[in-house]
Each structure stands twice: as structure tokens, then as C-alpha cells.
Amino acid sequence: xxxxxxxxxxxxxxxxxxxxxxxxxxxxxxxxxxxxxxxxxxxxxxxxxxxxxxxxxxxxxxxxxxxxxxxxxxxxxxxxxxxxxxxxxxxxxxxxxxxxxxxxxxxxxxxxxxxxxxxxxxxxxxxxxxxxxxxxxxxxxxxxxxxxxxxxxxxxxxxxxxxxxxxxxxxxxxxxxxxxxxxxxxxxxxxxxxxxxxxxxxxxxxxxxxxxxxxxxxxxxxxxxxxxxxxxxxxxxxxxxxxxxxxxxxxxxxxxxxxxxxxxxxxxxxxxxxxxxxxxxxxxxxxxxxxxxxxxxxxxxxxxxxxxxxxxxxxxxxxxxxxxxxxxxxxxxxxxxxxxxxxxxxxxxxxxxxxxxxxxxxxxxxxxxxxxxxxxxxxxxxxxxxxxxxxxxxxxxxxxxxxxxxxxxxxxxxxxxxxxxxxxxxxxxxxxxxxxxxxxxxxxxxxxxxxxxxxxxxxxxxxxxxxxxxxxxxxxxxxxxxxxxxxxxxxxxxxxxxxxxxxxxxxxxxxxxxxxxxxxxxxxxxxxxxxxxxxxxxxxxxxxxxxxxxxxxxxxxxxxxxxxxxxxxxxxxxxxxxxxxxxxxxxxxxxxxxxxxxxxxxxxxxxxxxxxxxxxxxxxx
Numbered sequence: 001x002x003x004x005x006x007x008x009x010x011x012x013x014x015x016x017x018x019x020x021x022x023x024x025x026x027x028x029x030x031x032x033x034x035x036x037x038x039x040x041x042x043x044x045x046x047x048x049x050x051x052x053x054x055x056x057x058x059x060x061x062x063x064x065x066x067x068x069x070x071x072x073x074x075x076x077x078x079x080x081x082x083x084x085x086x087x088x089x090x091x092x093x094x095x096x097x098x099x100x101x102x103x104x105x106x107x108x109x110x111x112x113x114x115x116x117x118x119x120x121x122x123x124x125x126x127x128x129x130x131x132x133x134x135x136x137x138x139x140x141x142x143x144x145x146x147x148x149x150x151x152x153x154x155x156x157x158x159x160x161x162x163x164x165x166x167x168x169x170x171x172x173x174x175x176x177x178x179x180x181x182x183x184x185x186x187x188x189x190x191x192x193x194x195x196x197x198x199x200x201x202x203x204x205x206x207x208x209x210x211x212x213x214x215x216x217x218x219x220x221x222x223x224x225x226x227x228x229x230x231x232x233x234x235x236x237x238x239x240x241x242x243x244x245x246x247x248x249x250x251x252x253x254x255x256x257x258x259x260x261x262x263x264x265x266x267x268x269x270x271x272x273x274x275x276x277x278x279x280x281x282x283x284x285x286x287x288x289x290x291x292x293x294x295x296x297x298x299x300x301x302x303x304x305x306x307x308x309x310x311x312x313x314x315x316x317x318x319x320x321x322x323x324x325x326x327x328x329x330x331x332x333x334x335x336x337x338x339x340x341x342x343x344x345x346x347x348x349x350x351x352x353x354x355x356x357x358x359x360x361x362x363x364x365x366x367x368x369x370x371x372x373x374x375x376x377x378x379x380x381x382x383x384x385x386x387x388x389x390x391x392x393x394x395x396x397x398x399x400x401x402x403x404x405x406x407x408x409x410x411x412x413x414x415x416x417x418x419x420x421x422x423x424x425x426x427x428x429x430x431x432x433x434x435x436x437x438x439x440x441x442x443x444x445x446x447x448x449x450x451x452x453x454x455x456x457x458x459x460x461x462x463x464x465x466x467x468x469x470x471x472x473x474x475x476x477x478x479x480x481x482x483x484x485x486x487x488x489x490x491x492x493x494x495x496x497x498x499x500x501x502x503x504x505x506x507x508x509x510x511x512x513x514x515x516x517x518x519x520x521x522x523x524x525x526x527x528x529x530x531x532x533x534x535x536x537x538x539x540x541x542x543x544x545x546x547x548x549x550x551x552x553x554x555x556x557x558x559x560x561x562x563x564x565x566x567x568x569x570x571x572x573x574x575x576x577x578x579x580x581x582x583x584x585x586x587x588x589x590x591x592x593x594x595x596x597x598x599x600x601x602x603x604x605x606x607x608x609x610x611x612x613x614x615x616x617x618x619x620x621x
Contacts, residue, residue, distance in 0.1 A: 036386075038339075038388055038390075045071075067369070069368070072365070082098070087254065090253075099286055100370035102357075103349045104281065107333060108334060108346050110210060116311075117213055117214065119306055125153075126148050140186065149209070159186045161414050162200065166200060167274035174275050180277035180278050181201065181278060187621050189418055190413065201278065234289065235290045256269040256353055295368055316361050322445050323463050334346060335476060340389025341363060345366075402440040408482060411429050412428055418620070432480070461473050528575050534572060561618065562617060562619075573603070
């Protein structure tokens with residue numbers, strides 16, 4: 001099924017790509033017709049995109065999940081597409097009144113709010129954020145260096161990925177913003193200002209700063225200073241959407257869908273209505289029309305969200321850069337992307353669906369896209385390049401390209417590097433030595449060339465140099481940092497899993513042997529048996545964590561896993577002591593001695609893995 005979907009995607013891409021080539025001549029005579037940054041005329045873009053939109057419905061049914069797309073130029077809407085059904089079961093079509101969850105696009109409202117307060121002299125972007133927070137707010141800081149407001153906007157506060165779920169299913173579980181932040185403060189693993197590590201927690205913390213500096217609730221601030229000035233009457237930003245009851249009612253109609261493997265029919269996942277206690281980071285919900293108004297305001301020369309044009313210009317001037325170049329990797333919370341032109345924006349994803357907002361401040365052309373399909377379909381995957389053009393890297397000043405060969409494993413900075421799930425980071429490590437096409441073009445900037453869907457593509461990477469003497473690779477919102485003692489730790493983790501699984505067979509075999517009276521039970525052996533049971537429980541606890549890989553476990557699950565691992569560690573440590581005593585004092589056969597050695601080694605490995613990978617630590621992560 002995946003192969004089939006990918007084939008359709010590639011056919012669509014080739015079709016539209018050929019259309020783009022043709023359009024260069026087909027509309028050459030129409031000099032007055034507005035063309036997109038890709039060079040494609042609007043009329044040709046609409047024709048080709050409508051064809052692609054129809055292809056996305058190949059799923060064995062006449063109905064498909066909703067996808068809404070708007071392409072604009074300044075205050076003019078060039079293209080609108082309302083596809084599918086927001087509720088297939090109840091036959092509710094997608095239209096301009098459909099609301100979608102915007103996910104992390106919500107964060108951009110935090111950054112706009114910060115810049116508004118900075119413009120008013122109420123926030124200093126270079127100030128330590130503790131200036132604006134309650135005393136002794138932080139509990140898990142590793143470094144004494146100040147974290148600045150700009151650090152928060154660049155996602156460089158030093159926090160690794162949080163472990164616990166961002167969502168709650170019951171409205172009663174929604175806490176105040178400050179309480180929500182205090183209850184799930186992640187570990188600070190990087191020195192502030194050094195490593196880019198996308199952080200929902202850090203962004204929501206910036207929302208709390210807006211709330212405290214402005215003196216009003218964050219939700220009210222956004223309504224007063226963003227939504228109302230722009231006429232965004234169909235947007236909610238609070239965790240429970242009760243700040244706009246029309247939006248709340250519309251959201252209850254929305255259903256999410258996925259296409260199971262080998263079953264070419266969209267399957268409903270239900271309303272997927274969950275709440276985000278750290279709501280500034282991802283709870284905004286509204287119509288595509290409202291999202292378009294917001295995006296248009298950000299490219300408007302009249303700067304309706306700011307008092308001065310310079311503030312809007314600063315917002316897109318770059319705040320973090322690749323290597324020593326002037327190529328921005330982040331711009332005060334907005335993410336730059338290079339196509340034929342440089343665009344800015346943000347995407348978002350929740351359990352309900354995905355969203356994207358991109359715009360070019362120079363040409364004033366932008367895109368907003370919303371869908372509840374579990375995978376981005378052909379339309380949302382390819383439209384950005386159809387509008388903004390392919391990035392060839394021609395703008396890079398290159399005097400001498402040098403092929404780069406990295407050595408060792410690198411871990412994404414956006415990983416749970418501390419706490420019960422830190423073993424995830426080793427499972428997601430990347431061997432950069434196996435990646436071809438990376439060349440050094442100077443100024444600590446790399447060009448990564450590769451082929452995707454039969455198209456040559458180029459991505460910019462940057463070298464980051466850290467205060468501990470190590471170096472990493474920056475790729476937008478995340479950096480790849482050297483994995484220390486990777487081989488040793490991955491061997492330990494592998495041995496942990498093998499021993500835990502083997503313990504199941506050892507227990508079953510021992511039970512059968514005792515039942516058949518081939519071996520007997522004797523004093524002290526119950527300690528070793530308990531350790532075997534503990535190993536099995538430890539593995540099941542890890543499987544429980546792996547079941548929550550998408551959004552993380554609840555705090556209750558974390559406590560269960562952590563306590564289980566503590567008990568396992570204690571029993572394994574006790575079994576090591578017992579095994580040594582039995583090996584020395586008990587008279588047994590050579591085979592028996594070997595069994596004790598294996599038992600001691602297995603318990604040592606299990607206990608060591610629990611300690612090294614912090615499987616017991618359900619707090620401060």
C-alpha cells in the first residue's frame with residue numbers, strides 16, 4: 001500500500017513538474033499575468049494543482065479526508081481549494097467554515113507577542129528570562145548561565161525533548177499555564193545559546209512571560225493584540241477552545257483519518273479531541289480563512305501587528321545562523337526555508353492532523369494548508385515547491401567545495417536525553433559517515449545534495465562548535481550532536497534486551513525441569529528466580545514506554561515504569577550478591593559454576609543498563 005501511494009505521489013510530482021516546465025513557454029506572451037516565485041503563472045498553477053488534488057482521492061472510495069489550501073499574494077487570494085469531508089460518516093463536506101487544529105503554528109503568536117512587547121520596551125530580548133518569571137521557578141537547570149528571551153525564540157534554552165504527553169483527554173485535567181509548566185519541566189542538557197533543540201516547553205514558557213509582562217491572561221492578550229486587530233473571528237487559542245464557542249462547536253464535528261496498510265480505504269480515528277495544557281505551544285484552532293489573514297498580515301507593508309515597520313523587518317532578519325554565514329537557521333521563532341526564494345513560516349501537527357504556513361516577505365506570496373489526514377497528501381507535500389520553486393543552491397557563494405566525511409554516530413538534539421526514555425536517543429542516532437553528498441562550502445556551512453522523487457535537491461547544513469570542544473551539525477530546528485560512547489552503550493542496551501527476553505525462556509525452562517524433577521529447588525535460588533522475573537518486568541516496562549513513542553507516556557505511566565525499574569535494579573543487585581556467595585561457597589558441578597557466572601553477568605548488565613540509561617528516573621525529565 002505504501003509503495004502504491006508513493007508511486008501515485010511520484011507520478012503526480014512528475015506531471016506537475018512537467019507542467020511547470022511547459023508553463024515557462026505557454027504563458028510567456030502574457031507579460032502582465034502575475035507569476036509565482038517559481039515562475040509559474042497563476043492560471044497554469046491552478047489547472048495543474050486541481051489535477052493533483054483529484055489524484056489524492058485514489059483510496060478505493062468516493063470520499064476522502066479534508067484538505068484546505070489557500071495561496072495568496074498580499075491581500076489577494078490567488079487559489080482556494082476545499083477538498084474532502086471533515087466528517088465522512090456524517091457526510092459533512094469541507095468548506096470555509098471548517099476549523100482545523102493549527103498545532104505548532106500557534107507558537108508564532110507567542111513570538112509576535114514577544115516582539116510587540118519588545119517594541120513597547122516592556123521586554124528585553126537579551127535579558128535573562130528569570131527577570132520575568134516567579135522566584136525559584138526552575139528545578140532542573142544544569143547551567144548557571146542566563147537563558148535569554150532570544151534563546152527561547154531560537155529554541156536554544158538548553159532543554160532536551162520532554163518525555164511526557166503534551167495532551168490530556170479530560171478537560172478537567174487542564175491546569176493553569178504556570179502549573180502545567182512546573183509539572184513537566186524537562187532536563188536542561190545543553191548550555192544556553194549553544195544547541196538548537198526544538199522545545200514545546202520552552203515556547204510555552206515564553207507564553208507565560210507574555211502573560212506576566214502584559215499583566216493579562218495569555219489567551220486574552222492574543223485576542224486583544226492579534227485576533228481582533230486582524231478580524232480573526234473564527235479562531236480559538238485556549239486549551240479548551242472556550243474562548244470562542246463557535247470554534248469549539250465546529251471542532252466537535254471534525255474527524256481525523258488514516259489509511260491502514262493494505263486497506264485502500266480511509267479509516268476514521270474519531271474526533272481526536274485532546275487538550276494541550278501548555279496551550280500557547282500548540283492549541284490554536286480555526287478556519288483557513290483566519291489563518292490566511294494572519295499570514296497576510298505578516299507580509300503586509302502596513303505592519304498591522306506592529307507599531308513600526310522595523311519591528312516586522314527584524315522578525316524576519318534572522319536570529320540564529322548556519323555556521324559563520326548570514327544564512328538564517330531561525331528568525332525569532334519563525335523557520336526560514338530556501339526555495340527559489342527564501343520563505344518563512346511554521347508547520348504544526350497534533351493528533352488531529354497537520355498544518356503549514358509559509359510566505360515570502362519580499363514577493364508577498366504565501367501558502368496556508370490544513371488537513372486531518374494522517375499523512376501529508378500529494379497536494380500539501382508538493383505545493384510549496386510549485387509556488388516557491390525548487391532550491392538549487394545557486395545563491396551560495398562557493399569558491400571551493402570539499403567533500404566531507406563524518407565519523408561516528410550523531411544524536412538529534414530533540415531527543416529525550418535524560419530520564420526513563422533516554423534510551424530513545426540511541427535508537428535514533430544517525431551514522432553521518434554513511435551519508436553521501438555533503439560538501440563543505442566554507443564558513444562552517446555544508447551543502448547536502450541528494451535525489452528525491454527524481455529531483456535533484458539541496459539542503460543547507462551548518463557546523464556548530466560547542467564550549468566542550470565538540471562539534472555538531474545544525475539542520476534547522478534540530479542539531480545532530482556527537483553520541484558519546486555510542487558503541488559501548490548500544491552494546492549494553494542490546495545486551496539488556498537480549499537478557500530480558502532470555503529470562504522468559506529461562507523461567508519457562510526451569511519450571512518444566514522442576515516439574516519433571518530433573519532439577520530441584522534449593523535454598524537461596526528463589527532470589528535468582530525473582531531477579532529473572534524482574535528482568536522480564538523491566539522489558540515489559542520498556543515496551544510500555546515504546547507504545548507511547550508518538551507523543552510520550554502519561555505521568556502515571558512514567559511513575560509505573562520508573563518504580564518497576566527501581567525494583568528490578570534492587571533485585572538484580574541482590575541476585576548478584578547471592579550469585580557470588582553461591583559460586584564461592586556452594587559445591588556444584590562445573591556446569592553449575594558456569595550457570596552462576598552467566599547469572600551474575602546477566603544481573604550486572606541489567607542493573608548497569610537501568611543506571612546508565614536512567615530507566616528508573618521518572619522525575620526531572
